[in-house]
Amino acid sequence: MRVAPPATLDELRRLDDLAALDAAAFGPAGGSGLLQEFAAQRGRRVVVALGGGDCGSGGGGGSGDDDGDGAPLLGYVLYQPSSLAVQIVRLAVAPAARRRGVGRALIQAAIAAAAAQRRVACATLHVAPSNAPALALYRACGFADDAIVQDYYGRGAHAVRMVLELGDASHGTPQRPPPEPG
Numbered sequence: 001m002r003v004a005p006p007a008t009l010d011e012l013r014r015l016d017d018l019a020a021l022d023a024a025a026f027g028p029a030g031g032s033g034l035l036q037e038f039a040a041q042r043g044r045r046v047v048v049a050l051g052g053g054d055c056g057s058g059g060g061g062g063s064g065d066d067d068g069d070g071a072p073l074l075g076y077v078l079y080q081p082s083s084l085a086v087q088i089v090r091l092a093v094a095p096a097a098r099r100r101g102v103g104r105a106l107i108q109a110a111i112a113a114a115a116a117q118r119r120v121a122c123a124t125l126h127v128a129p130s131n132a133p134a135l136a137l138y139r140a141c142g143f144a145d146d147a148i149v150q151d152y153y154g155r156g157a158h159a160v161r162m163v164l165e166l167g168d169a170s171h172g173t174p175q176r177p178p179p180e181p182g
């Protein structure tokens with residue numbers, strides 16, 4: 001498995017594959033239209049995980065050229081870096097590729113890519129309280145429950161807001177060295 005460099009949705013050449021994966025993961029709540037809608041906001045980036053090849057992570061930036069023509073698409077994460085936080089907007093792993101670390105690798109790649117560009121202090125996301133696999137993944141990645149957001153997904157459909165505080169080490173800007181003693 002390998003993780004390609006971040007790209008905008010427009011830069012990816014495999015939109016149909018991405019839409020099919022999204023539909024397989026989310027059912028009627030997924031697919032091309034919704035994916036385009038989610039990705040339309042300025043600044044949003046996609047990282048894809050591809051089958052085959054060596055393990056690795058290309059979280060440090062890129063142009064979307066490396067979206068692995070021919071390699072099976074295992075999953076993707078859509079994220080939005082902002083001035084102090086990175087928001088995980090959407091995440092899906094192909095059913096056949098689950099429980100192999102793909103989701104975790106995608107979360108880590110998105111955070112690393114955002115932190116390489118900006119001074120990111122935390123990562124945030126929303127998840128349905130009934131989505132046990134996603135809750136387990138996010139907790140395994142270090143996210144903590146922050147609040148219940150009423151009606152987040154529509155009337156009566158609440159979300160758990162989760163936050164991962166990132167230490168100084170994950171910030172994109174180099175830290176100033178401590179002053180010399182004396």
Ligand SMILES: CC(C)(COP(=O)(O)OP(=O)(O)OC[C@H]1O[C@@H](n2cnc3c(N)ncnc32)[C@H](O)[C@@H]1OP(=O)(O)O)[C@@H](O)C(=O)NCCC(=O)NCCS
Pocket residue numbers: 025026090091092093094097098099100101102103104105126127128131132133134136137138140
């Ligand atoms: C949620 C999802 C992205 C997880 O992806 P994944 O690649 O299977 O997750 P990983 O293999 O990286 O899991 C990492 C850890 O998360 C936890 N985890 C993930 N899936 C789990 C499950 N079904 N049950 C229990 N724990 C789970 C485990 O701690 C796991 O570590 P382990 O396998 O060593 O025990 C995937 O199930 C999915 O695409 N679901 C449908 C779409 C979705 O719900 N997206 C999230 C919307 S907020």
